[in-house]
Amino acid sequence: MNAGFWTALEGAAQPINVFAIGEESLNASNGSLTxxxxxxxxxxxxxxxxxxxxxxxxxxxxxxxxxxxxxxxxxxxxxxxxxxxxxxxxxxxxxxxxxxxxxxxxxxxxxxxxxxxxxxxxxxxxxxxxxxxxxxxxxxxxIPEIVKRAAADLTAADFEIGQAPEGAMNVLPVLAELRERALAWRSGVRSQIINFTLLPMSPVDMSFLQETIGNGPIQLVSRGYGTCRVLSTGIRNVWSVQFFNAMDAIILDTLEVGGVPSVAVAxxxxxxxxxxxxxxxxxxxxx
The missing domain is CATH 3.30.1370.140 (HupH hydrogenase expression protein, C-terminal domain)
Known part of the structure; x- marks a missing residue:
């Protein structure tokens, strides 16, 4: 398996960077203020x-x-x-x-x-x-309303599944399941998770999957218990949620179908x- 749904592919669009708001406090400090x-x-x-x-x-x-x-x-x-x-x-x-x-x-x-x-x-x-x-x-x-609006208005409601490239293993059934779940999901329904850490997917599968559903407009990083990166994809109600260990290696790699993932919301x-x-x-x- 090629760990990392959003591992950069050659020539692929990158997720946006996270920018710290970074305002000086009453007594200036270089670190985050707890x-x-x-x-x-x-x-x-x-x-x-x-x-x-x-x-x-x-x-x-x-x-x-x-x-x-x-x-x-x-x-x-x-x-x-x-x-x-x-x-x-x-x-x-x-x-x-x-x-x-x-x-x-x-x-x-x-x-x-x-x-x-x-x-x-x-x-x-x-x-x-x-x-x-x-x-x-x-x-x-x-979560700020701009996140919810962007997730709804700046993503596509549906997507086409093209012909799988040579060397693909499981990407077509994954895409079919993902499309069905994304179209059926409604607010108030429990989110559904596709776990790539357990699912056998070849590098070709992951590349085709990423190219098919694309990047979305939202990137969030949670640094609570470890680091978690949440990215909206180009498809409405579909999110990439990745957890990292202290060495910045992915330990859990998922696609989540639902609202804004709970790891990022109050x-x-x-x-x-x-x-x-x-x-x-x-x-x-x-x-």
């Missing part, structure tokens, strides 16, 4: 001075805390624009939210890229246009925990 790091920074600052200097940021954090406390996994996301914040307030928001486990991007039809990063408070996301830092907002929900229990933690930060440092 929850502990954010609290340590805040503890060293004067809360009264912050409240005086950053009223819009503190008000925004209070609104976000209320929003995530009421958020449900099946509800629409809630957006909060950052356009009215000054530089200091933006840096304060960056310190409080930090950088969480999931990051990625959505390639738009005009060639631009929407950057996505989850905060250390799961279910609170920072989203911005790569070429315009002023086009930035916070979004509360399972759940109801995440909202509850994040609401509690954010409210504690507000009470401790800004009251």
């Amino acid at each position: 929850a502990a790091g954010a609290l340590a920074k805040l503890a060293a600052l004067d809360s009264a001075e912050l409240a005086k200097s950053c009223p819009n940021a503190i008000e925004l954090l209070s609104m976000v805390a209320a929003a995530i406390a009421s958020q449900k996994a099946d509800a629409p996301t809630q957006l909060f624009r950052l356009g009215n914040l000054n530089d200091l307030e933006r840096k304060l928001i960056a310190d409080v939210l930090g950088e969480g486990e999931v990051a990625g991007g959505v390639a738009l039809p005009d060639g631009s890229l929407m950057q996505i990063r989850e905060s250390v408070l799961a279910g609170i996301w920072r989203v911005r246009l790569e070429t315009d830092a002023n086009h930035e907002y916070l979004e509360v929900g399972t 759940a109801d229990e995440d909202f509850e925990d994040s609401a509690e933690r954010l409210q504690e930060i507000i009470e401790a440092y800004f009251k």
Whole structure:
């Protein structure tokens, strides 16, 4: 088997790169800001001075805390624009939210890229246009809406299965099963998984499979327990989900038919925990 559904083929289009949002914090740092790091920074600052200097940021954090406390996994996301914040307030928001486990991007039809990063408070996301830092907002929900829209609107509903090349083994029945499942899938139905780690597929099979269904506009990387890369394919409801070990070798290689894979999304229990933690930060440092 040729491990790695998205192992680059000669001349094949590459998945888009993940870009870190990368904004300076109140005390500049080269590494990602964790929850502990954010609290340590805040503890060293004067809360009264912050409240005086950053009223819009503190008000925004209070609104976000209320929003995530009421958020449900099946509800629409809630957006909060950052356009009215000054530089200091933006840096304060960056310190409080930090950088969480999931990051990625959505390639738009005009060639631009929407950057996505989850905060250390799961279910609170920072989203911005790569070429315009002023086009930035916070979004509360399972996954930013731009991901769901791109998965639905920038992929094909169906695909044709051509003649298998010489040397193919199992790719035609896999494609037929994949096409049937993708066309039949509906929201609320459990995702279905094709596991290439267990399925005997030749390099010719994998090459033809990749060429047939193509690349999609979304790339997400989750760095929770190990690294997981989630790529949308060119076919609606079909995702490549790959898990890597510490040596960056693929240990689980799958195609998943369904909505945005669960490894990249927040759940109801995440909202509850994040609401509690954010409210504690507000009470401790800004009251």
